[in-house]
Amino acid sequence: MAQNRVKPVPVIFDSDMGPDYDDVGAITILHTLADKGEAKILATMASTNYEGxxxxxNVFNTYFNKPWIPVGVPKGTALNLRDWQHWTDTLLAKYPHKIKTNTEAADAVKLYRKIxxxxxxxxxxxxxxxxxxxxxxxLNTGADEYSSLTGKELVKKKVKQLVCMAGRFPSGSEFNVMKDAPSSKNVYENWDTPVIFSGFEIGVKIxxxxxxxxxSTIQNSPVKDAFRISIPMAAEDSLGRCSWDETAVLVAIRGYNLFYDLHKGKIVVAADGSNTWDDKGIGQxxxxxxxxYxxxxxxxxxxxMHQPVSKIINKRSIGQVRKNQSTGSRIAKIEALNRKIDKIEANIRRRETEISRVEAQ
Known part of the structure; x- marks a missing residue:
């Protein structure tokens, strides 16, 4: 009997990747679900512009065998908050990444419009x-080389939904909304597609x-390193870090029904970034x-704890080879296996490009 295949959810992921490390958990879950065929990552965007x-x-995209995923950063005014634990410095020093400086990344807004x-x-x-x-x-952009539509029109035409880790409900103040309050207010007042919020109160318990x-089986992992470095540095993280960002990714890809209900209405953002909720509002x-929880x-x-597919294959295969072969033969076997993996990954990239081309027609 034929099984119904779940169509991967096309995703643009926008993160401040640095002030906190739940962003690491979030991008990891996104890549995990992409490896499972549940998501298709169109781009990864930074909403901060600290150097690095x-x-x-790019470190995470490369680690998960998708180094070609576009990366965008704000080219104008943006917050430059980064991690005080310096796990980002460790990752940049330790793991492969082709993008070395922010100038090598795309302008986030132009990349949004292009995609x-x-x-x-x-x-x-x-x-x-x-x-x-x-x-x-x-939202504030006009027509350009990618589309004759304004930003607001392009969003309404192309976006299915916006899922945000943002806000505290039914009222309060939350970091992501508060730190760039004018942008938050502009987006939530003018966004013309459905919006789902995973509020502060959802992730704080998890x-x-x-x-x-x-x-101990997970080695040389930027995901593990970020958590390993950061958890011991804060007493409140002794049981683990709060999973604010991870919940947004989970709901965006797998839906909310299994774990949550929705309280409908619309967020109201004050000038200072605090928020209340209008039960009579629509669309959010x-x-x-x-x-x-x-x-x-x-x-x-x-x-x-998901690891890249090729890394798992390499570990298992190398272990088996060591049991049966001399050193020279082991190396040859490993190199042959890596060539096969490279071909598989190239075929996957080519297939993804073909699918995107067909979907765009």
Missing amino acids: VAGVL LASQPDHSVTIITVGFLTNLSNL KAGLPLIHN AYLVEKAD KTVQDLINELI
Whole structure:
């Protein structure tokens, strides 16, 4: 009997990748679900512009065998907040990444316009787990070489939904909304597609990272390194880091039904970035717990321990080769296996390009 294949969700991922390290968990879950065929990553965007943020995104894309994923950074005014634990410095020093400076990355707004213009109508899910800087700038754009539509028109035509780790509900102040309040206010007042919020109260209970850092089978992982470095540096993280950003990715790809209900209405952002909720508003909703949060916690901890497919293959194959072959033969076998992996990955990239071309027609 033929099985119904789930069509991968086309995603643009927008992160502040640095002030906190739940962004690491979020991009890891995104790549995990992409490896499972549930997501297709169109681009990874930084909503901050501290030097090195483009390289950090490229580190994760490279680690998960997708170094070709475009990276965008704000080229104008943006926050330059970065991690105080310096895990980003470790990752940039330790792991391969082709993008060395932010100047080598694309302008985030131009990249948004280029990608959205090439996608089928009402198809793209945008996930924000940082500031709304890029999306505000996108809404303010006019026609360009990629589309005759304004930013607001392009969003309405091409975006299916916006899923944000943002806000505190039903009211309060939350970092992602507050730090660039004018952008947050512009986006949430003028965005013309459905918006789902995973608020502060959703992720604060969910602790992630301890199973990962205690898993001795995972080695040379930027994901593990970020959590390994950061967790011991804050007493409040002794049980793991709060999973604010991870929940947004999970809901954006797999939907909210298993774990959450939606409270519909519309966010109201004040000039200082604090938020309230208008139950009479339309087009937006925030998550409300339905399942035990520990169920989501277990799932997140499992997903962030995912390793790149080729890395798993290499580990298993090298172990088997060592049992049976001399040193020279081992090396030859490993090199042959890596060539096969390279061919498989090249075929995957070629197939993804063909699918994108067909979908854009």
